[in-house]
Amino acid sequence: MEKGKASRMLREARLKEGKSQNQMSMDLFQSREYITKQESGERKISPATAHHFTKKYNDPWLGLQAAFEYTGIGITKLDGPAVDLHRTAVKSKLEEELQEAIEAMNKAKITNRPEFTQSFELQDIEQSAREFIDVIHASTTYVATICQEYNISWPQLWEDHHRKLQSRGYVTS
Known part of the structure; x- marks a missing residue:
C-alpha cells in the first residue's frame, strides 16, 4: 500500500518529539505494531492518534490530513513548490x-x-x-x-x- 501524507506526517511528528514507536504506543494505548502500520500506510491514522497529536503537540495538520484521507475531501496542508507558509x-x-x-x-x-x-x-x-x-x-x-x-x-x-x-x-x- 502506498504511504499517504498522513502516515509520513505521523512518523515525522513522532521523530520530532524524539519518541520511539514503543514510547508512542504507550502514550496512545495502542500496540507498537499498530503504530508501525499507521506509519507505513498499511492502516489509516486512527482518530485517537490524530487527536493525541493535535492536543498534545498543538499540530492540527495530522488530524486534518487524516480526515482528508478518510473522506477524500477537506483541508490538506499545502506543501507544493509554489506555497509560502510564512x-x-x-x-x-x-x-x-x-x-x-x-x-x-x-x-x-x-x-x-x-x-x-x-x-x-x-x-x-x-x-x-x-x-x-x-x-x-x-x-x-x-x-x-x-x-x-x-x-x-x-x-x-x-x-x-x-x-x-x-x-x-x-x-x-
Whole structure:
C-alpha cells in the first residue's frame, strides 16, 4: 500500500518529539505494531492518534490530513513548490481570498426559488461556492499557522467555538 501524507506526517511528528514507536504506543494505548502500520500506510491514522497529536503537540495538520484521507475531501496542508507558509504570506493570501469570495458572492444572484435559477446565474452561484472553498482552506491555513507560530492552542480555539455555538443554540451537543 502506498504511504499517504498522513502516515509520513505521523512518523515525522513522532521523530520530532524524539519518541520511539514503543514510547508512542504507550502514550496512545495502542500496540507498537499498530503504530508501525499507521506509519507505513498499511492502516489509516486512527482518530485517537490524530487527536493525541493535535492536543498534545498543538499540530492540527495530522488530524486534518487524516480526515482528508478518510473522506477524500477537506483541508490538506499545502506543501507544493509554489506555497509560502510564512505567517505574513498566509495572512496576505487569506485577505486576497476573502476579497475574491466577497466579490463572487455579490455577483451571485441567490433567489428564493432555486428551481427558477437561469444557467448563467447558477454558474455565478457555483463560482461563489468555489471562492468560499478557497477561503475555508486559506482560513484554516491561517489559523493553524498562527496557532503554531504564537503557541495558541488549536484544540482550545475549537472547543471554545463549539461552546459558543452551543450557547447560541446553533448545535445541541
